Structure formats: structure tokens, C-alpha cells
Amino acid sequence: MSCCTRPASRSLTPAAAAHSIAPRCTTVRTLRTRTKDAPTTTSIPVDGVVPTGAKRMRTIESMPFQTYQLALDVIRKDRAEKLSMITAEREKIARVMKFKGLTSQSIEVRSMLHYIEDLKIKADINNPRVKYNFDTGLIGMNKPVYRYLLERKWREMRRPVLMQRLTQMHVIPDVLPGINPSVDVQVRFLGRDTRPGVFVKSLDSERPPTFKIVPFKRGEQLCTVVVVDPDVPDVAADGFRYHLHWILSNIVISPTQTQAVGTGSAPSDEIVSYLPPHVQKGSPYHRYAMFVFRQPNNARIDPATLVGKVERERFNLRSFQTKMKLQTIGAFMWRGEWDEGTKQVMQRNEIEGWDVMYTRVKV
DSSP: OOTTOOOTTOOOOHHHHHHTOSOSSSOOOOOOOOOOOOOOOOOOOTTSOOOTTOOOOOOGGGOOOHHHHHHHHHHHHHHHHHHHHHHHHHHHHHHHHHHSOOOTTSHHHHHHHHHHHHHHHHHHTTOHHHHHHHHHTOOOTTSHHHHHHHHHHHHHTHHHHHHHHHHHTTHHHHTSSOOOOOSEEEEEETTEEEOTTOBOOTTTTSSOOEEEEEOOSSSOEEEEEEEEEEEEEETTTTEEEEEEEEEEEEEEEBTTBOEEESTTOOOOEEEEOOOOOOOOBTSOOEEEEEEEEEOGGGOOOOGGGTTTTOOSBTOOHHHHHHHHTOEEEEEEEEEEOOOTTHHHHHHHTTOTTTTOBOOOOOO
16 A cells, blocks of 8 residues: 555544654655764963964964055064164263263263154154054153153143143143153042042042142152242232242152152152142132242252241242243143132131131222
């Protein structure tokens, strides 16, 4: 009997029909399935030896592109050429100092050292690894190329904002006639970063701020920092006068020592103690200007020559700068106004005038 025929006279019960649904005239094809092997992960040993068959980690230097690798070869050859030029220049400096009797502070030697710094920057500026490290913050300020990149970024972003605040709010020329900042001044109140020109509450500025001074040239410098308020009302003169808030001297800074005041800073001398900013009620907002000066010839200032001889009232920063032969290298500013904490700050620090209110008089 064919598999496709069945007797017409035979009837199936439901149970028998269920068993008779087996494939008769339909051909069933079985599906072939392939089990994928789970991906194996091979860890690279700490000693750096990669076992046979292990997956290698792709780095910037091992990108598998022919053009990219050719470009890396050009960069390596250029770097080797710059390093040979640096070696030759150092030998030249040694000969000049030996036969001419020059020192490292002479103009000719300093010019040659500056040329070496420029060669170091050019040797690494095109390295993709250097750019990657800079973008991710993995930099060392002891390397000229990172100092160069950091200074370029500062001049493109933070410095224009600072100069805009100083000129728009007339700190320049009200306090000093002009300034050409060459260091980055970063101020923090109560551990919080402060942008130039913002309002700082009286309670936040009651304690001295911490700040960094970031130079971009190698070597140590001794600096003096002065904070002055040019907006104290002078009723008798119907105008405003200057008031000194803080003077610090002999602050040591370098590319690797940027913390001027705060944790990690080097010892410095406080010539005039910190006076909390305070704006009396009714007075317009006050500008608090912080200026950083380089001390002449990197010489220390004897605090004994200034302690008790600098008065807060009617302090003139221009005269102080001229007398001490200071060079302006950096600046910062913030603003203050009467707020809910000013009275408490003035009372705690025994500052007179907390009960005085200024009002405008129409003439």
C-alpha cells in the first residue's frame, strides 16, 4: 500500500487520529545548527609577555593603517634630527662658557638655552601620544611641550576672559595703568573654583582664598601678591579711595610648584594680614583686585623692612610697585556686595561700619 493512500472504509478514533498525524507524504528536512564558540578573552600578563594566540591591545603607535605608520616614521625621523641638534647646541654652550667665561645668566647663553627649549617643543609637538596625553590630562609640567600646549590653551580661553573682565570693569586703569599677564592665576574660595569677575558672598570670602599661580617658563620665581579694594566710599571727598586687604611676599612658584597658598604650597611671608572683604549697606558693589608681581632679580624681600610701614587706608598700589621695583605678571578679580552675611563678618572681625548705611543724595 502506498504511503499516500489509505482505505476509505476505515474510520479513526480521535486518539488514533492523533497518532496517525505522523509525516506520511511530507518530507521533513532537519536544520543543521552550528554552535558558535564563546569568544575567549586573553589577559596580557603584567610582565608584558604576550602568549601565542593572545589578542594584542591596540595603541596609538600600532594603528594598522599604512599611511598612518608612514607618517609616524616621518615624525620619528624628525624627532631624531631635533635631538641631534639639541646635543650639538649643548656642546656649543659648553664651549662658549669655557672659552668666553660666560655664565648661565648671560644674554648669549640664555638665548641659546631658549633655542634648545624651542627645539624640544618642536621634537614632540607632532607626536600623537603627546596630544593624547594632553587631551586626557596626563601631562608633566617638567616637559617643555606640555608647558607650551598649556600656555597656548590658556591664551586662547582663560586669558581673554580675564582681560575682558579687568577692562570692562575698569580695574585697568583704575588700579594699574596696564597689564600683560604671563601666568595663570586660579583662585578658590572654600574649595570652589572662582571665575574672574563673579560675586563672592561675604561668608565665603571671610577666610583667605587658596590660589595657584601657573607659570609656563622653566625655573623658579619669587612673587608678591597684593589684594586691594578701589571702591571704598569717601564721603568727605565725595568719591572713592583705595583700601589694602592682603600682601604676601616671597611666594615660590615654578612649573612644578604652582600652589601659591593652600595645601602643598611653599612657605611665604605675610606682610599685611588678610582682611575679609566687606561692603557697607547702600554702597555699590566693590571690585577686589588681586595682582601678582615678580620680585626683582628673584631676590627675597625682608619682611622686617615692610611690616608696620604699609598702611591699609588710602593704599596706592602704583607707588608700592614703583618703590619695590615689582613687575606685574598676573591678575585676578572678584566682586562683593552687601548681603545677609556681611554684618556677621564685620562684627566677628571687629570691622567698623556695620551699622552705617549709605544713601544717594540728589543735588
